[in-house]
Amino acid sequence: MYTFLVVDDSSEAREAISDILSLEPSFYVIGQASNGKEALKFLQNRKADIVLMDINMPEMNGFEATKQIKTLFPDITIIMLSVSDDVQDFFEALKLGAQGYLVKNLEPQLWLDYLRSVATGDTPLEKGIAMRILQEFTEGGGKAQQQKEQFHSLTKREREILQLVAEGYTNRDIACNLTISENTVKNHLKNILQKLHVKNRVQLARYAAEFKNKGYPL
Amino acid sequence: MYTFLVVDDSSEAREAISDILSLEPSFYVIGQASNGKEALKFLQNRKADIVLMDINMPEMNGFEATKQIKTLFPDITIIMLSVSDDVQDFFEALKLGAQGYLVKNLEPQLWLDYLRSVATGDTPLEKGIAMRILQEFTEGGGKAQQQKEQFHSLTKREREILQLVAEGYTNRDIACNLTISENTVKNHLKNILQKLHVKNRVQLARYAAEFKNKGYPL
DNA sequence: CCAAAAATAGCCCGATGGGGCTATTTTTTT
DNA sequence: AAAAAAATAGCCCCATCGGGCTATTTTTGG
Numbered sequence: 001m002y003t004f005l006v007v008d009d010s011s012e013a014r015e016a017i018s019d020i021l022s023l024e025p026s027f028y029v030i031g032q033a034s035n036g037k038e039a040l041k042f043l044q045n046r047k048a049d050i051v052l053m054d055i056n057m058p059e060m061n062g063f064e065a066t067k068q069i070k071t072l073f074p075d076i077t078i079i080m081l082s083v084s085d086d087v088q089d090f091f092e093a094l095k096l097g098a099q100g101y102l103v104k105n106l107e108p109q110l111w112l113d114y115l116r117s118v119a120t121g122d123t124p125l126e127k128g129i130a131m132r133i134l135q136e137f138t139e140g141g142g143k144a145q146q147q148k149e150q151f152h153s154l155t156k157r158e159r160e161i162l163q164l165v166a167e168g169y170t171n172r173d174i175a176c177n178l179t180i181s182e183n184t185v186k187n188h189l190k191n192i193l194q195k196l197h198v199k200n201r202v203q204l205a206r207y208a209a210e211f212k213n214k215g216y217p218l
Numbered sequence: 219m220y221t222f223l224v225v226d227d228s229s230e231a232r233e234a235i236s237d238i239l240s241l242e243p244s245f246y247v248i249g250q251a252s253n254g255k256e257a258l259k260f261l262q263n264r265k266a267d268i269v270l271m272d273i274n275m276p277e278m279n280g281f282e283a284t285k286q287i288k289t290l291f292p293d294i295t296i297i298m299l300s301v302s303d304d305v306q307d308f309f310e311a312l313k314l315g316a317q318g319y320l321v322k323n324l325e326p327q328l329w330l331d332y333l334r335s336v337a338t339g340d341t342p343l344e345k346g347i348a349m350r351i352l353q354e355f356t357e358g359g360g361k362a363q364q365q366k367e368q369f370h371s372l373t374k375r376e377r378e379i380l381q382l383v384a385e386g387y388t389n390r391d392i393a394c395n396l397t398i399s400e401n402t403v404k405n406h407l408k409n410i411l412q413k414l415h416v417k418n419r420v421q422l423a424r425y426a427a428e429f430k431n432k433g434y435p436l
Numbered sequence: 437c438c439a440a441a442a443a444t445a446g447c448c449c450g451a452t453g454g455g456g457c458t459a460t461t462t463t464t465t466t
Numbered sequence: 467a468a469a470a471a472a473a474t475a476g477c478c479c480c481a482t483c484g485g486g487c488t489a490t491t492t493t494t495g496g
Contacts, residue, residue: 010385010386011385012385012386012387155441155442155443156442157442157443157444158442163276165420166420166424167227167276167420167421167424168416168417168418168420168421168424170418170481170482170483171482171483172481172482180443180444180445181444181445181446182445183444183445183446183447184443184444184445184446186483186484186485187443187444187445187446188443188444189483189484190484190485190486193484193485194485198386199386199484200386200388200452200483200484201420201483201484202383202384202385202386202419202420202423203385203386205420205423205424205427206384206385206386206423206427209423209424209427373471373472373473374472375472375473376472388451388452388453389452389453389454390451390452398473398474398475399474399475399476400475401474401475401476401477402473402474402475402476404453404454404455405473405474405475405476406473406474407453407454408454408455408456411454411455417454418453418454418482419453419454
């Protein structure tokens with residue numbers, strides 16, 4: 001039996017993550033927090049085995065929170081969450097004592113596989129697994145690369161459209177701008193929403209902003 | 219008589235700005251551009267006395283454009299525009315040769331006051347005025363503070379709603395969350411959109427993100 | 437050259453959004 | 467206590483969005 005604390009500023013994300021965790025009978029989400037401060041407060045009352053910690057949060061970000069939690073409760077396992085698979089963030093997370101790093105927008109099954117291996121300690125998770133998971137989604141790693149392709153990888157056109165959507169343009173604007181039909185824009189958009197597991201264009205804009213913030217190419 | 223080139227990626231913003239400028243009989247908007255590149259192209263054909271340059275634009279952003287314009291046409295006065303009153307941006311703007319920095323969402327009258335003083339050179343604008351204007355809108359500067367309040371000033375409720383919108387929630391979600399009717403949410407939203415001069419919730423999200431990014435309280 | 441992937445485009449239809457109005461109640465300010 | 471501002475809520479109406487589905491043409495990769 002493993003207890004989880006989910007820390008993310010988006011209540012939606014927390015719900016989504018909790019939903020995924022509930023698929024594994026031995027996983028129990030015992031709390032949620034919307035920023036690092038709340039997470040610390042929570043842990044002072046009740047300890048969790050594993051903390052899933054988003055990086056970008058108001059008040060206190062995931063890095064700072066990880067540092068402090070690790071100082072106070074060194075035996076808590078912390079897995080950092082991010083929408084990007086940025087290598088810098090990944091190493092930063094490990095440096096501060098996190099045991100892992102999970103890229104959002106992955107298949108629930110992958111989350112569970114990964115978290116099970118972290119929880120049971122079956123695998124030498126010291127860095128190996130986390131690293132492997134990351135690598136699978138950064139450099140072209142054979143079969144895993146296909147999964148990335150299948151998953152996040154937007155096509156060139158999709159990226160163009162994502163960018164315009166994120167700037168607040170309507171589908172018609174975009175169609176006009178790219179001189180294609182509005183239907184085509186809608187089609188691309190549908191695919192983008194599906195690929196990135198978000199529900200609407202505002203969330204898409206947030207997604208794009210998070211990437212842009214890190215200087216990530218999108 | 220002073221000629222203006224308005225550079226902003228949002229055609230709405232350009233229109234709004236042009237409208238404000240038209241209130242002063244001696245101000246003439248002789249051109250608009252939607253990004254830095256277009257602005258440069260325009261200036262090669264026809265020079266303007268003053269360029270109003272948005273910072274965030276696709277293709278070529280305001281900082282880059284300012285640098286290049288100042289190199290090619292050192293006698294053109296450039297005023298940077300931004301939705302935020304971030305001090306970093308402000309100094310960056312001055313460093314690159316801009317003569318001023320205007321915060322969007324200010325009262326038209328303030329714009330005109332400021333631009334008149336820039337145009338006529340009556341005041342030692344070398345940094346003084348720009349700085350003063352900025353200060354009025356950062357630290358609590360007596361009367362000016364009230365004007366800020368009056369202007370972009372969303373109410374408490376509106377800020378709550380803005381935040382939820384920016385996180386990608388639908389109106390219904392928000393209504394549910396705040397236990398008010400969806401109609402009320404829509405009403406608040408209408409007011410917010412109007413106050414912040416944006417067209418839709420994605421642009422609202424961008425607005426919120428820009429503020430959040432700079433650690434500005436919103 | 438052929439197969440797979442990407443880009444194009446259309447249709448239908450219900451959900452959501454956003455503008456324009458009016459109006460009542462609560463809260464704040466004067 | 468009176469006035470002003472904010473919060474609440476409703477209405478109508480059309481625009482936009484987003485999901486599901488099919489289908490053709492380009493482009494790309496092996």
